Amino acid sequence: MSRLNQFRNRLSRVERVTLQTIADRIGVSRTTVSNAFSRPDQLKEELRQRIMEVAEELDYPGPNPAARTLRRGRAGVIGVVFTEALSYAFADSYAVGFLRGLARVAEQSGTGLHLIGWPSPGVAEEVIGDAVVDGFCLFSPEGHPLVETVLRRRLPVVTVDHPYVPGVPFVGIEDRLAAREVATYLLGLGHRRIAIVAARPMAAQPIVARPRMIQDPADWLDVDLSEEHRFGAGRARLAGYHDACLEEGLAWEDVPLHRTTNDREIARRAAGQLLDLRPRPTAVIAATDEIAFGVMDVAAQRGIDIPGELSVVGFDDVPAAEPAGLTTVRQPITAKGTTAGRLLLEPSRHDPAPCVLMDHHLVIRRSTAPPP
Amino acid sequence: MSRLNQFRNRLSRVERVTLQTIADRIGVSRTTVSNAFSRPDQLKEELRQRIMEVAEELDYPGPNPAARTLRRGRAGVIGVVFTEALSYAFADSYAVGFLRGLARVAEQSGTGLHLIGWPSPGVAEEVIGDAVVDGFCLFSPEGHPLVETVLRRRLPVVTVDHPYVPGVPFVGIEDRLAAREVATYLLGLGHRRIAIVAARPMAAQPIVARPRMIQDPADWLDVDLSEEHRFGAGRARLAGYHDACLEEGLAWEDVPLHRTTNDREIARRAAGQLLDLRPRPTAVIAATDEIAFGVMDVAAQRGIDIPGELSVVGFDDVPAAEPAGLTTVRQPITAKGTTAGRLLLEPSRHDPAPCVLMDHHLVIRRSTAPPP
DNA sequence: GAGTGGTTCTGAATCGATAAAGAAGCCAAG
DNA sequence: CTTGGCTTCTTTATCGATTCAGAACCACTC
Structure with missing residues (x-):
């Protein structure tokens, strides 16, 4: 058992290419290889090229996003939560129009969009808990249990249409x-x-x-x-x-x-x-x-x-x-989306949570x- | 400098609640707290309750998704890559119809959808490299440079409509x-x-x-x-x-x-x-x-x-x-989406990459x- | 020749969790 | 009595990167 496992570990260690693999191969530190990918200005072009070559050779898929996110503490993604199944949301021009606007500002800042629907009780709760995101946009979630789930993550949130939650930025109309x-x-x-x-x-x-x-x-x-x-x-x-x-x-x-x-x-x-x-x-x-x-x-x-x-x-x-x-x-369907996006991405923390009507x-x- | 930093560290250590914080507070191991959240059957209900109480008290936002993903090696999310700006994709009924289908199967298996567009050169490349996902769906990316970017991640991929890439599952029509x-x-x-x-x-x-x-x-x-x-x-x-x-x-x-x-x-x-x-x-x-x-x-x-x-x-x-x-x-617009989703989520690795027409x-x- | 200032690179310390194996306690069966 | 099996928890070893402080070296200046 133990031996089998060691074998397995050794195998996977051989198979999996990480920054360390590359570093060892060249004889530089892991940090330097990391810099080659994330801060090219921190090392000599010559060495960087060499690192890239070896990376290519070893078929390195690039710095692991999960590890990177963990260390950096920033995902570059915002979650958009619907209280219906996503397949319904995509059938609803209003929701799609909103997404259009949201996507516009998100894309401009290199932010990804993680869409989460509510196909049946329980599923979305888990997805929300596991979502690697920097904030959430709640789409018209009035009275829905998912609101609680999202708030519990203690991330920036913006609510669209309903409900107005005290302390949470809001976008809607009268x-x-x-x-x-x-x-x-x-x-x-x-x-x-x-x-x-x-x-x-x-x-x-x-x-x-x-x-x-x-x-x-x-x-x-x-x-x-x-x-x-x-x-x-x-x-x-x-x-x-x-x-x-x-x-x-x-x-x-x-x-x-x-x-x-x-x-x-x-x-x-x-x-x-x-x-x-x-x-x-x-x-x-x-x-x-x-x-x-x-x-x-x-x-x-x-x-x-x-x-x-x-x-x-x-x-x-x-x-x-x-x-x-x-x-x-x-x-202004699309404008609601852009506004929500800006509220979420803007670095400044407004003190009284903005309520945009x-x-x-x-x-x-x-x-x-x-x-x- | 160093002192300021220590101070900062100490501060953040105090502010940030992790599994360890809770474990220390109660006097159990970190693993046990982890189990309380992820495998409730592994500990006595009584202790679990106590852990949950303390978690609530400390305002613990739940296990950190990035850390969890890193350790588990699974994100529970698939990336959907468009070769246009997302705001265009959402204006295109065909793309939206496809997403509807894809969302349907993704949701059923508790999988999230990470949408990635191509608003301008360079942005999407970075987002793709940083996307915490288990696979990608390439939407009609014929000849687009993003195809290379996605393939380089060495994750499961399915291509929709075009092009047919040898070895990559494909969904399209004639x-x-x-x-x-x-x-x-x-x-x-x-x-x-x-x-x-x-x-x-x-x-x-x-x-x-x-x-x-x-x-x-x-x-x-x-x-x-x-x-x-x-x-x-x-x-x-x-x-x-x-x-x-x-x-x-x-x-x-x-x-x-x-x-x-x-x-x-x-x-x-x-x-x-x-x-x-x-x-x-x-x-x-x-x-x-x-x-x-x-x-x-x-x-x-x-x-x-x-x-x-x-x-x-x-x-x-x-x-x-x-x-x-x-x-x-x-x-069959929506059916294309469901098919693509199934191809991506199905556990079985088909040997000759399936090509669904x-x-x-x-x-x-x-x-x-x-x-x- | 000491001091100054830049590059370029290294080492150690994290980020926050989970997996796997093992230890302690307890009970029932042989 | 002890063996085996179960439950409940702990220990140890990662997952794969980034940050930050500092070392080594080089060139210049005064």
Whole structure:
């Protein structure tokens, strides 16, 4: 046993090429070989060349990144955490747009991106604990247990969209206000039978509220939403819709409300149910564009004319919204990404954690009109 | 100096909590604390609890991932390398679709995804050298210098689309054949004035051929394309178009050919020039859907009717192709991702490197018709 | 000839964990 | 009684690099 192991060790020692292997071969110190790779100015060009030659000869794959990271204490990578499966995130134009922006600043500073999704409970927790990164970007993780997991790493963090965690830099828009504008606009057109399709995270297990994460001064809900709505991704938006109804005297109880995941396909089902209601709603407010597309799909399928018989509003203004003629709330998707990236990469430690609220505005297109 | 340093060291030693800190505090060995985190079954539940308590108390962020990775020799992450800036990759439905598939299998096995782009020469090289990963997926890196950089790491690699590198697992489709079908179809409709818009990588520096990377038996070009086309991303597709023209007796010299990056916006410029030709082409073959959209944009802008006055064909069948009515080549985008992922994560080392060729077929929609 | 200042290279001390083998204690079976 | 086997923990030896202080040498200057 022991002998076998020694043999194995010897073997692997022979097979594995490290800085030391090269150093021994040439007769210089390990440090010098290290310098040849990382600080070429620290040794004579002649020796450096010789080292490189031997490295090539021994098929040395370059300084081991894990060892380097351990010693340097810096990974050059930031983690981006989604609370859904990554395969869903990549299907969501909003998430992809955000990543675009984030990637732009990350790349410029030679920083890598480590994407982490939440395919099922437990997996991501481990991945987050094992991620060799210098910081995390939490993408719209409202109320999700992963927030705790990430915070525990004690690395720099920036949260996007929700929730606002005291002490953690934040990037978002005034969701509640924007949502109110949407509802107010529809009410202003004369709609009274309005249905709402809200987004909920695709969590596969019930989402538990953590006291420290819901102290969000901007979005705190003083309205009485059912418990299941209090911590979904669309909480603030729901509150905004509620605000408008209150203001315009539309009873919140009369507003049909469905929840669906942020997925066109899945949203169709919810839309189907809403359009089955009698009397049929004259307008549907979707908490995201993706959901709005699902609603439009079903309407088209049933021959319901938009906007003649049904108005539809989305949220986000993803690229596909314009060709589809969807009235929606435009928000600077990509800019959110760049901002988040800068917040994470900037060397200066802001003392009061910055809370960046970006602009938004209602973009009116062909999908809305006064009720029939 | 020395004293200052000692001070600093002492300070950081005090501030930094490691397994040892916890071990000392409780009076057990470091290994036991390590086990408390990584192999809970190796110690008494009682002690484990106590360790966890102290860890909490000291605000221990968990075992350091870099150290862990170094010792274990396994990162649990795969690198995905693009030869364009990541911000472009995220704008490209094809790339995003691929990532979707890749993410699906990666997530299932608890593997993280480290995305690496090529924003400008030099940056990515360093990121690749420093990436703490167990393998790389090269996304359509034909002829790109990054291929060498990645191979040098001596880690498992899988190449997607191009090039086929001997000894490296490969996933792709029969591009040349598919491209030929496209051109044959248009020629069959009666088109003789056909223009081609090819894709080229967004490399910011000239792409150098490496002998070991172009020995691709399936795609080797025996046709005489100008040098600049020999190693672009669309090399095989160009060859296919060429094949068809040859077969149908259309002189290749008479086929106007433009190169553009795979970006709708940028493709518009190339399209503009092609549609200025007199006599105007009756059909445009775009090497990707994204480019095809650019062509359609310009046509719409100039009031050129599709397909009445102009037929347009794309390649890839990205999600937006269907609503746009674009005739194109469908290929299993997401399945490519899952296949690539499996090839990379599968424990078995296939001896002859697997070379997976996936299905494709021509999808005929509203954008093509016989010439006027 | 002592002092000054640069290069170029070395040695020792880490970075923070895990693997492998071994020791101590305990219980049941032979 | 002792052998074997299990559980629970410890010891020792790495994993592969980088940092930092200092040595050796060279050239110049005053």
